[in-house]
Amino acid sequence: GQNIDQPTEMTATEGAIVQINCTYQTSGFNGLFWYQQHAGEAPTFLSYNVLDGLEEKGRFSSFLSRSKGYSYLLLKELQMKDSASYLCAVTSNDYKLSFGAGTTVTVRA
Amino acid sequence: NAGVTQTPKFRVLKTGQSMTLLCAQDMNHEYMYWYRQDPGMGLRLIHYSVGEGTTAKGEVPDGYNVSRLKKQNFLLGLESAAPSQTSVYFCASSYFLSWTSGGAKDTQYFGPGTRLTVL
Numbered sequence: 001g002q003n004i005d006q007p008t009e010m011t012a013t014e015g016a017i018v019q020i021n022c023t024y025q026t027s028g029f030n031g032l033f034w035y036q037q038h039a040g041e042a043p044t045f046l047s048y049n050v051l052d053g054l055e056e057k058g059r060f061s062s063f064l065s066r067s068k069g070y071s072y073l074l075l076k077e078l079q080m081k082d083s084a085s086y087l088c089a090v091t092s093n094d095y096k097l098s099f100g101a102g103t104t105v106t107v108r109a
Numbered sequence: 110n111a112g113v114t115q116t117p118k119f120r121v122l123k124t125g126q127s128m129t130l131l132c133a134q135d136m137n138h139e140y141m142y143w144y145r146q147d148p149g150m151g152l153r154l155i156h157y158s159v160g161e162g163t164t165a166k167g168e169v170p171d172g173y174n175v176s177r178l179k180k181q182n183f184l185l186g187l188e189s190a191a192p193s194q195t196s197v198y199f200c201a202s203s204y205f206l207s208w209t210s211g212g213a214k215d216t217q218y219f220g221p222g223t224r225l226t227v228l
Contacts, residue, residue, distance in 0.1 A: 008149075033216065042113075042199060042219035043152070060171075086149065096167070097217060099151040 022088035131202030
């Protein structure tokens with residue numbers, strides 16, 4: 001089975017940086033997704049890491065260390081619209097996605 | 110393109126009633142999935158389908174049935190609803206089965222969700 005852990009909540013100020021950590025224990029690991037989910041809406045794709053290292057996409061970056069079973073999502077220059085839940089999800093040798101419980105980020109003015 | 114759509118958006122049932130949730134996608138995706146999302150538990154896979162006419166059990170299949178008679182549709186049925194099935198249900202679809210190629214094209218695309226309450 002999969003065991004995926006991420007913090008429940010984080011709060012940050014507009015314009016600041018927040019790092020959301022995700023640790024996982026899984027068999028047959030393939031890659032790791034990050035999704036964003038606004039309240040009452042569907043999850044939407046942010047990033048996918050297969051290899052070790054940092055992937056940067058504008059204000060969002062995602063890092064993966066396969067040997068440590070660790071990933072983080074970095075949100076820079078926070079905006080009010082970034083207030084949402086961020087879901088870490090792991091894929092293994094089958095088709096399935098296993099999700100963490102999600103981290104709710106609140107951005108304050 | 111509409112992407113992934115779900116019907117209905119909201120529903121209230123009494124214990125023991127039955128209902129069907131409909132998911133439709135217009136992206137010609139082979140793979141479709143049904144999840145439920147509960148507070149503090151994340152998304153959990155109920156059933157999935159790897160192609161028209163095929164279905165398989167996910168992590169929490171008990172109390173649910175599914176059918177994939179057409180490639181673009183994936184139906185989730187509750188034969189006898191229970192309060193424990195109160196949840197938000199999401200349908201998703203994807204093009205690729207293997208994740209190894211990486212990138213956005215491997216991602217699952219989610220529908221807007223159905224909020225179900227069983228009294």
